[in-house]
Amino acid sequence: MKKSTSSKNARSAKPAAGKKAAAPKKSSVAAKRNAAPSGRASATASKSAKPAPKKSARSAAASSRGTAKSSGSRVVANTRKKQSSAREDLQEVLKDSLKDIYYAEKQLAKALKKVSKAATNEELKQAFDTHREQTEGQIELLTQAFEALEMRAAGKKCPAMDGLIEEANEHIQEMDKGPALDAALIVGAQKIEHYEIAAYGSMRTFARCLGLGECEDIFNQILQQESETDELLTQIAETVNMEALDEDEAEEVDMGEMEEEAM
Numbered sequence: 001m002k003k004s005t006s007s008k009n010a011r012s013a014k015p016a017a018g019k020k021a022a023a024p025k026k027s028s029v030a031a032k033r034n035a036a037p038s039g040r041a042s043a044t045a046s047k048s049a050k051p052a053p054k055k056s057a058r059s060a061a062a063s064s065r066g067t068a069k070s071s072g073s074r075v076v077a078n079t080r081k082k083q084s085s086a087r088e089d090l091q092e093v094l095k096d097s098l099k100d101i102y103y104a105e106k107q108l109a110k111a112l113k114k115v116s117k118a119a120t121n122e123e124l125k126q127a128f129d130t131h132r133e134q135t136e137g138q139i140e141l142l143t144q145a146f147e148a149l150e151m152r153a154a155g156k157k158c159p160a161m162d163g164l165i166e167e168a169n170e171h172i173q174e175m176d177k178g179p180a181l182d183a184a185l186i187v188g189a190q191k192i193e194h195y196e197i198a199a200y201g202s203m204r205t206f207a208r209c210l211g212l213g214e215c216e217d218i219f220n221q222i223l224q225q226e227s228e229t230d231e232l233l234t235q236i237a238e239t240v241n242m243e244a245l246d247e248d249e250a251e252e253v254d255m256g257e258m259e260e261e262a263m
């Protein structure tokens, strides 16, 4: 029995494997019973698979009509939510930048006193002093920006500005007073100005995007001062660099004279 059943199963199993259901017509009940699971497996799957969409299509159509409105309004709501959160995110970037630059300006106001004392060229000294006064005015302007944004005026540590000031201090400590140090101080000051120009340029754009007119005006005003200072330093550098070169050439002459005397 087992053998015949298994052979019938084997025969009836073939069509299932071959996807042609000719064998089940002639096969025994037992064979049908046994073959059915594998033979019908695909049929059952396809039968149950095909009608299902009809039912679900109807219900899906009905539910999609229902969900069309809700998902549509959900999309609008999500879009508004995204826009408002994007706006908040951008405002956060602006607030963070404001705290950063407020700290930076305060550190710079202190550093410019030291830098001015270290400078030799009178025009450069004057430029540093003028910019220190401007920087104090900028700090005052920034407090107005804090007010406009309904924030407490407070700085946030700015490692970039700390690093740039530290570089300038290193030059002051390591170099003698004179044109070469002046040239080094100009490089340091211009690095600082460029940092500020990048910061205020971006902050002005953020304020404009956010419709914060008062902040935009403040950042624009400061940006102009930073740009003018940068240009002034470039002009002064032309004189200072020549002075530094003259100094080196003068040293070369001195060295040459000393060597001649030694001979």
Ligand SMILES: [Fe+2]
Pocket (backbone or CB within 6 Å): 105, 135, 138, 196, 226
């Ligand atoms: Fe500044």
Ligand SMILES: [Fe+2]
Pocket (backbone or CB within 6 Å): 131, 135, 192, 193, 196, 226, 229
């Ligand atoms: Fe500056």
